[in-house]
Amino acid sequence: MDSTALLIEPSFFLDNQPHLVNLWDMMQTEIWNLVNNASCLTQVRDDMKSRFGRHLGHGDAGVEFNDNDEQSIRAMDGVMRPWLKSHGLVAATDRLDRIMEYLADPDRHIDDMSDQLTILLEIIEDELRRQVFLYIPPERAYLYREPGEWFGKVIPAFPSSKRDAMEASRCFALGCYTACVFHCMGVLQCGLYAMALDLNVPFKQSIHLQEWSCVISGIEAKIEPLRNMPKSDKRDELLSFFSGCAAQFRYFKDAWRNHVAHMRMDYGAGEAWQIFTAVRDFMQLLSTRLHE
Numbered sequence: 270m271d272s273t274a275l276l277i278e279p280s281f282f283l284d285n286q287p288h289l290v291n292l293w294d295m296m297q298t299e300i301w302n303l304v305n306n307a308s309c310l311t312q313v314r315d316d317m318k319s320r321f322g323r324h325l326g327h328g329d330a331g332v333e334f335n336d337n338d339e340q341s342i343r344a345m346d347g348v349m350r351p352w353l354k355s356h357g358l359v360a361a362t363d364r365l366d367r368i369m370e371y372l373a374d375p376d377r378h379i380d381d382m383s384d385q386l387t388i389l390l391e392i393i394e395d396e397l398r399r400q401v402f403l404y405i406p407p408e409r410a411y412l413y414r415e416p417g418e419w420f421g422k423v424i425p426a427f428p429s430s431k432r433d434a435m436e437a438s439r440c441f442a443l444g445c446y447t448a449c450v451f452h453c454m455g456v457l458q459c460g461l462y463a464m465a466l467d468l469n470v471p472f473k474q475s476i477h478l479q480e481w482s483c484v485i486s487g488i489e490a491k492i493e494p495l496r497n498m499p500k501s502d503k504r505d506e507l508l509s510f511f512s513g514c515a516a517q518f519r520y521f522k523d524a525w526r527n528h529v530a531h532m533r534m535d536y537g538a539g540e541a542w543q544i545f546t547a548v549r550d551f552m553q554l555l556s557t558r559l560h561e
Contacts (some may be wrong), residue, residue, distance in 0.1 A: 303397075306349050307390065313341045314386035317379040334377050342372050342382070358396045364389045405442050412442035420549055423456065426556035430459035437545060446541035447529065453548040454526045460555045461518055464488055467559055468511070481522045488515045510558060517551055 317338065324332035346369055353362045368385045371377055405413055416438035417424050417431065424431045433455030440449035461484055462476050470487035472479055492511045498504045525544055528534040536544070 302352055306345075306352060307393070310345055310349070310386060310390060313338075313345060314383045314390070317383035317386075321380040321383070332379065334379050334382065338379065338382070339372060342368065353393075356400070358393060361389060361393045361396055364392050403443060409442040412438040416442075420456070421553055422556045423549065423552040426560045427456075427459040427463060427552070428561055430456045430552070433459075437548075441541060441545055444538070446536045446538055447534075449541050450525060450529045450536045450544050453544055454521070454529060456548055456552060457518070457521055457526070459561070460552050460559070461485070461488075463559045463561050464511070464514060464518075464555070468492070481518070481526060485515060485518050485522065488518070514551075514555060521548075521551075 321332055346365060350362065350365060353365065364385075368382070368389060371382065371385060412419060416435040419438045420430075420434045424434055433452040437449050437452035437456060440446070440452060458481075461481065465476060465484050465488055468488055468491040470484070470491055472487070476484065488511070492508070492515060495504060495508045495511070529536070
């Protein structure tokens with residue numbers, strides 16, 4: 270599995286103060302593109318330099334700028350220009366414009382063109398030093414590239430959980446473990462609200478204004494009458510499902526939600542992965558019976 274690099278635009282950092290960046294808006298880039306482009310550019314440059322050097326030393330033929338040279342330069346322009354523009358390398362794009370202008374000059378010369386290509390390589394290097402790239406290891410890249418896949422049927426069952434589900438996946442991929450746990454609690458909240466609405470739990474105000482403890486207590490109050498129903502497979506099934514889910518919500522609240530919501534704790538990779546997985550599995554279970 271390929272690794273992924275993320276480019277953060279310099280405009281996100283104004284006056285040395287980092288601005289909030291939506292993880293969805295980070296630009297995804299393949300490092301091999303950069304390596305391949307630089308390698309091809311260097312090869313074209315070195316070929317011209319070599320031919321001119323041989324000409325100076327021995328008067329060999331092949332010093333003229335030929336059709337293959339022009340095709341190589343145009344091919345380089347077609348491949349590199351979109352990459353330079355998409356990564357905001359303005360100076361390098363301007364230098365590429367100069368190279369293409371020189372290509373149209375009838376007096377163009379391979380030695381001068383090779384010097385132009387050297388300048389382009391140097392400008393690309395200088396501009397890339399001003400960019401910030403975040404590296405994602407191969408084993409986590411899928412969580413950033415396809416963040417919704419991790420949660421499976423959860424997002425289709427609870428569409429309002431999509432943003433938190435995707436942010437949780439991407440935060441874990443980027444090593445932002447406490448943020449991952451925070452967004453996992455957002456995913457859980459969608460399931461909590463769905464259960465309360467399914468059981469017709471009454472609230473004096475909007476459910477979105479209620480504390481988790483209030484919502485869970487309301488759910489438990491609605492479950493209690495099930496215990497007094499005549500014994501049957503259906504009654505046992507309903508009681509088992511709703512009682513188990515209510516207990517699980519209370520566990521999530523006491524174990525993690527209260528801590529991360531009130532910024533009482535930071536989480537490392539191991540515990541975040543445990544929570545990330547537990548929330549996914551529980552919400553998958555919830556989706557077998559409940560939907561928004």
